[in-house]
Amino acid sequence: MSSKIKASLFNHLIDSERQLLDPDVRQSRDALNALLDDEFIEIAANGTVFDKHHVITRLPTEVVPQFYNQHFKGRMLSDDVAQISYQAAYRRSARSEFNYSLRMSLWRKSNEQWKMVFHQGTPCALFTISMDDD
Template sequence: MEKSLLEKQIFDLECLLLQPFVRRSAEKIAELLAEDFFEFCSSGKVYRYKKGDVFDDVNTPAADREITDFTVRELSCDTVLATYKIIQNHKTPNQKTYSLRSSVWKCFNGQWKIIFHQGTLTEKP
């Protein structure tokens, strides 16, 4: 089944948020995150976005992540829920981390911004 244009657009935005050049740029992050964005992290902590935040610094190695089982559900005419799984490969051979992810995206004046995200660690599927 072919992905809808909306699903592809949200998938591309989720992929952008995983890219080192975005994660290290306060400007790029501000383009993608709503001002009141918050996250329930896989560590169990709650993160609330503050303008100027970055997720990685230049010394943080780029993570090798693969998104699977990506779906988008429309919650309203300008809000969607994206759910997916991430497989993160580590430098140690055959070492992987698995997580379930959910994000709520809202369209502000034609621009999609993420307003909520949750990552939950899980066992190998």
């Protein structure tokens, strides 16, 4: 099994990652349910672990931060599991300082649909935010 990810799948998963940052998606339980696997686990930057139920009940009540993400990389871990990693910067408001992190997600194909099964964001050093769409 090659670890190379097909460009079409890579682009689809980047789009799916970005959907999870979209205010309309974050405030919709149905949209979140469609993107998150039933076995979804997130490890937050502070070490807190969340499951799908926590995320679907928490996100719709949160103020949506301003996000930037860039420098996506992807690889296949198996025929039905893909890994996506990228840099992210976010802030709670236009006056807030940015928080910088390295993000990693695992996406699993089930019934011909890719859903996020794992996500972790780890704080990292400041980096330059690129306004290019990569």
